[in-house]
């Protein structure tokens with residue numbers, strides 16, 4: 001009897017199906033959620049060292065500085081993304097022009113750039129730090145501003161994608177109807193399309209905010225290159241700094257900063273969810289003359305031009321600037337260690353993705369099919385938690401959780417993989433849940449009435465329909481795992497993935513080697529992302 | 544308002560959606576645009592309302608060239624095929640949208656909104672959201688919204704196609720009554736010929752991006768100018784034949800394929816011309832002598848019987864008999880005669896009959 005048939009037979013028993021879902025649920029809770037927030041419990045266990053930190057004004061000052069940097073930068077970056085992302089999304093969805101396909105691809109490109117690589121590239125472009133022979137623009141900028149510019153590069157594509165995704169679903173005839181009633185384009189967009197858009201805005205907001213809050217590797221590299229990594233902190237780089245600090249026991253400070261970040265991030269998520277359901281943009285007032293003036297001619301054209309200038313000067317050029325290193329080779333890159341690091345990165349990302357697909361699908365099906373039950377809603381919210389907690393905090397929390405089990409020394413690789421499983425889990429599950437809830441359950445029911453067992457109905461009917469979302473989620477998770485620094489370093493110093501390797505090189509002042517490693521990583525991510533996109537795109541056309 | 548199109552064309556890529564259309568609509572006229580799906584009806588009214596800009600040609604309203612005037616200044620009410628009520632606004636806010644974006648104060652906005660909701664008998668639904676009212680009610684609100692901005696022109700894109708048959712009937716007369724009362728010029732797009740005939744002053748029949756024929760409903764039914772109009776408006780039987788006789792007054796005689804000689808209406812054709820005659824089922828009768836035909840199918844149509852026969856000329860010919868009458872058996876032989884005044888003659892199309900009536 002083949003395995004397939006075996007599973008198929010087993011699947012017709014409700015007990016087995018329930019057991020399977022329970023297994024997925026237990027894995028989700030014990031491997032993903034509890035370790036991710038364990039640090040909250042640790043704060044109670046280690047209350048002594050925590051209260052010691054709270055009583056130390058220098059320490060609290062540093063922590064507060066780091067946290068407020070993180071949140072204010074994330075907020076500024078996200079607002080910037082929204083302001084420029086909206087016209088960009090409009091151009092992508094509502095206009096047709098030649099070369100639109102290329103613009104589409106160009107916007108996605110920074111998504112394939114690991115943030116560590118972007119960190120080097122952005123600082124080179126804007127700052128030209130010492131030791132880099134390639135002239136950048138040489139502007140003098142504060143680290144705060146550089147970090148904002150850096151975070152804008154890798155959050156902007158997320159924002160444009162989420163906005164464009166929703167805009168695509170909004171029937172353009174609403175806007176046109178408004179215009180036939182005498183509204184200028186700006187008025188129509190503001191009073192009709194934007195309010196319909198709320199969900200997209202909030203999703204984009206959460207994605208970008210969380211991404212900025214979380215980012216460690218690129219930020220640390222940038223600060224390191226600017227020579228301020230021990231005086232200017234964001235939440236995650238503060239954690240890295242404290243962990244590396246020789247001598248003093250950092251536990252108390254690490255717990256305090258982690259708890260603050262988790263609490264604020266979760267509060268933010270809740271507020272955002274609330275706004276998504278309740279908020280009514282109170283923008284019913286209309287200024288016909290002004291809005292009309294802004295809708296046409298010079299004002300409208302300069303808005304488009306500024307959008308493109310932003311895309312190229314703030315996002316595209318700085319991310320590609322790293323390739324300028326190719327023009328001035330210096331020294332030889334140590335390819336052996338690099339490929340060792342690539343091997344480790346791929347192993348971790350691969351295991352994490354496969355694990356998440358296997359154990360995420362039952363969860364996704366449950367959430368999609370039980371979205372209105374209490375457990376469904378609860379799980380739906382819980383799945384978002386690893387997404388919103390900064391990965392460095394998540395890694396820290398996870399290592400504290402498993403640290404209490406006295407694992408053998410060789411478990412570092414295993415723990416890092418668990419960490420990557422955690423923060424990529426929502427990316428996989430979210431994508432699949434979204435796709436499944438779009439599928440009419442009657443397809444599966446029809447298959448069942450025709451005599452298919454549940455597993456067969458799933459694998460032959462549901463899976464083929466949602467397969468492209470599974471693949472999309474998998475790619476997203478894979479590239480995110482490849483690019484992740486924060487979770488890795490906060491769990492173990494011994495697991496050298498590519499971004500960690502790059503960061504070490506930069507720390508040692510070996511910019512050229514770092515840049516070469518970054519470029520190789522970029523090229524790999526590119527081939528992966530566009531290769532799979534090409535494959536799935538072709539299959540869709542063929543079908 | 545008087546609307547005039549002057550050699551207007553719209554191209555999407557290499558394809559003409561509307562090709563070289565010229566037409567005039569008088570002030571207060573109710574005109575329907577009829578035609579098969581994809582023939583360019585929506586495109587045509589989008590040009591008139593400024594939603595689309597013509598690739599070639601000009602648009603005039605009251606003699607003024609408005610081709611380059613943007614949508615928001617056109618002052619043309621437009622009701623979308625999918626209704627497009629703003630889902631996040633109440634019924635009354637929807638109707639008040641036009642006045643509001645023209646910067647009327649809030650009292651005037653509410654007042655206008657109430658006034659137009661009253662006109663369509665929807666005032667008691669004012670506080671509801673669009674998804675809380677029925678399809679027919681949504682359509683009435685959409686019309687009120689289009690009119691509340693004060694426009695004197697109204698474009699309706701298949702406004703009734705999504706509604707139940709009974710609601711559809713009631714609503715179409717209600718719309719006509721309303722716009723006539725307000726003196727509004729209406730272009731009403733539909734693919735339903737019965738709807739077009741029952742509400743319009745004039746019908747424009749479109750085909751393939753062009754105008755096939757323009758005339759009053761009665762004329763288009765009684766005296767269609769083209770084979771396509773005869774086929775699309777109402778139902779008809781076509782028979783290929785040749786002119787064999789013609790009197791000085793124009794009365795024509797034709798020979799059918801089986802050599803039967805039939806007298807038909809007056810025509811401009813000469814002896815020997817290849818022609819097609821068109822005779823509607825209600826103008827075909829049975830008699831003791833005439834064109835022999837075999838009954839192939841009998842269908843009860845609700846108020847009458849439709850009998851389908853295969854005639855000796857090898858054409859299918861259909862006729863009606865009243866619901867209460869006795870019906871023939873399948874395979875029975877009957878003899879058909881045509882009402883000669885109602886039997887129209889057309890030149891036989893060089894591209895073939897099939898091609899001439901193809902809908903695309």
Ligand SMILES: Nc1ncnc2c1ncn2[C@@H]1O[C@H](COP(=O)(O)OP(=O)(O)O)[C@@H](O)[C@H]1O
Nearest residue numbers: 555559560578579580581582583584585586587
């Ligand atoms: N935006 C567009 N882009 C390309 N082709 C279009 C567009 N709008 C309409 N068409 C084409 O123009 C033709 C006429 O369309 P339309 O005016 O919508 O027809 P109707 O309303 O009579 O069904 C169709 O062949 C349609 O496919």
Ligand SMILES: [Mg+2]
Nearest residue numbers: 584585586624
């Ligand atoms: Mg149409």
